Amino acid sequence: MKKTILTGIRPTGNLHLGHYFGATKNWVKLQDEYKTFIEIADVQALTDNFDNPEKVRKNVTELAIDLLSVGIDPKKATIFIQSQISEIAELTVFYSNLVTMARLYRNPTVKTEIAQKKAIFGNDGESVTYGFVGYPVSQAADITAFSGELIPVGEDQLPLIEQCREIVRKFNNIYGVTLIEPEPLLSSNPRIKGLDGNEKMGKSLGNAIYLADDEETINKKIMSAVTDTNKIRKDDPANPNKCMVYYYHKLINNPNLETVCSECKNGSRGCVQCKRELINYMNEFLKPIREKRKYYESHPEEVEKILKDGTKIAKEKAESTMKNVKSAMKIDY
Ligand code: SF4
Numbered sequence: 001m002k003k004t005i006l007t008g009i010r011p012t013g014n015l016h017l018g019h020y021f022g023a024t025k026n027w028v029k030l031q032d033e034y035k036t037f038i039e040i041a042d043v044q045a046l047t048d049n050f051d052n053p054e055k056v057r058k059n060v061t062e063l064a065i066d067l068l069s070v071g072i073d074p075k076k077a078t079i080f081i082q083s084q085i086s087e088i089a090e091l092t093v094f095y096s097n098l099v100t101m102a103r104l105y106r107n108p109t110v111k112t113e114i115a116q117k118k119a120i121f122g123n124d125g126e127s128v129t130y131g132f133v134g135y136p137v138s139q140a141a142d143i144t145a146f147s148g149e150l151i152p153v154g155e156d157q158l159p160l161i162e163q164c165r166e167i168v169r170k171f172n173n174i175y176g177v178t179l180i181e182p183e184p185l186l187s188s189n190p191r192i193k194g195l196d197g198n199e200k201m202g203k204s205l206g207n208a209i210y211l212a213d214d215e216e217t218i219n220k221k222i223m224s225a226v227t228d229t230n231k232i233r234k235d236d237p238a239n240p241n242k243c244m245v246y247y248y249h250k251l252i253n254n255p256n257l258e259t260v261c262s263e264c265k266n267g268s269r270g271c272v273q274c275k276r277e278l279i280n281y282m283n284e285f286l287k288p289i290r291e292k293r294k295y296y297e298s299h300p301e302e303v304e305k306i307l308k309d310g311t312k313i314a315k316e317k318a319e320s321t322m323k324n325v326k327s328a329m330k331i332d333y
Contacts, residue, residue: 005030005185006148008039008082011059012049015066016208018192018201021251026152026187028071036077037146037314040064040307043082043089044138047131064303066211069292074306080314081307082142087318091141091325096134098170099163104133108159140164144179145318151182154189175328179321192251195225197244209248209282211289218286222248222279227271234270245271245278252285254278 007027009015015024030036040063045056060081067079082088104110110133117127143151143164151161161184168179193199194207201208209221225245231238240246240261249260260277263269296303326332 002033002035003149004037004147005034005150005152006037006039006143006146006182007152008041008044008142009063009067010041010045011056011063012045013059013203014062014210014212015070016201016203016210017251018208019066020070020211021192022154022189023152024067024070024072026189027077030152030185031073031076034150037148037317038067038072038077038079039082039142039314040079041082041142044135047129047135050129050131060307061300061303062212064307065293065296068296068303068306069211069289071292074310078310078313079306080311084311085145085315085318087315087322088138088141088145090322091145092134092138094325094329095137095140095167095171098167098174099137101133103163103166104136107136107163109157110136136160136163137167140167143182144168145321146314147180147317147321148182149180150185152185152187154187156189158184158186171328175325178324178328193244193247195221195244197226211286212293213286214290215283218282219279222275222282225275225278227274228264231271234272235267237267238264240264245274248282249274249278252281254281 007023007030009019009023027036027038040060042056042060045059046053049056064079068074072079105114114128114133117132139160140163142148144167151164153161161182165181168181171179172181191199192201194201194205195209196205196207198205198207209218213221222245225248226243227245228238228240228242230236230242243264246260246264249257254260254277256277260269260274264274323332
């Protein structure tokens with residue numbers, strides 16, 4: 001029998017190349033090997049956007065279209081909306097008794113994100129909500145509600161899986177063996193750099209290429225990408241490893257990569273020509289994704305049905321887990 005994997009993504013904007021190469025490309029492969037649940041984590045998105053529910057709501061459909069466009073197949077993978085599975089919220093409450101505040105604050109992922117928030121909003125901790133500190137608990141609920149056995153993660157997310165495993169062990173010790181302890185399914189999860197050379201591609205950084213970008217947008221974005229600043233004139237030799245244009249040529253597997261590299265190094269290639277070439281390859285790369293997006297955009301009823309059907313399947317699974325949990329906790333009145 002196929003093992004179950006659970007993965008998810010917050011609907012806070014369209015998917016960009018960072019999401020694609022860091023996660024969803026891998027999910028497309030995994031859906032053939034595993035029973036796959038993909039959660040559109042709208043409740044988690046609200047931890048940071050509680051004052052902007054319209055944004056989250058709009059992005060649920062957008063995200064579903066992005067997932068379908070990259071090749072997630074609803075016949076193979078169950079795509080569902082987190083907020084529609086009330087069992088996740090119930091489990092979060094039950095699990096909150098099994099973890100201490102000190103342990104949550106020690107979680108390296110939480111620690112890093114709190115430090116980032118304090119750096120942005122000031123050092124008084126006023127920007128850190130109870131819901132934010134507790135999100136590893138709700139994540140444990142996400143995983144266990146669907147008996148997730150394997151969780152595709154990168155190294156940086158291992159602490160969240162370990163936190164979930166601790167909660168499961170504690171639950172099973174106190175109430176009897178009920179929940180499955182998930183294992184991480186480590187993938188390389190490469191972090192994709194932004195057009196400006198920033199280590200991270202992100203909406204707030206304004207340096208992302210989105211899967212939904214049209215040709216004109218791609219043109220503008222790539223023309224503004226950071227190149228080797230030592231190359232002033234067209235025939236100056238340059239270092240491709242200091243250039244984001246070369247970085248993206250490599251990322252999308254330009255078959256002429258060696259030529260780009262050698263011509264850049266010996267000064268026989270100008271940056272404008274090099275960018276134009278990248279624009280062509282990027283548009284070719286995005287073409288099948290754009291075509292699928294166009295189809296789903298013009299068939300919103302199909303997207304709605306996929307989400308409804310997926311959510312129904314997920315709900316049934318979570319209800320069955322909840323029955324066992326409540327029985328173990330002696331609250332099955
Ligand atoms: Fe970058 Fe191409 Fe210019 Fe070299 S020629 S610096 S790889 S854009």
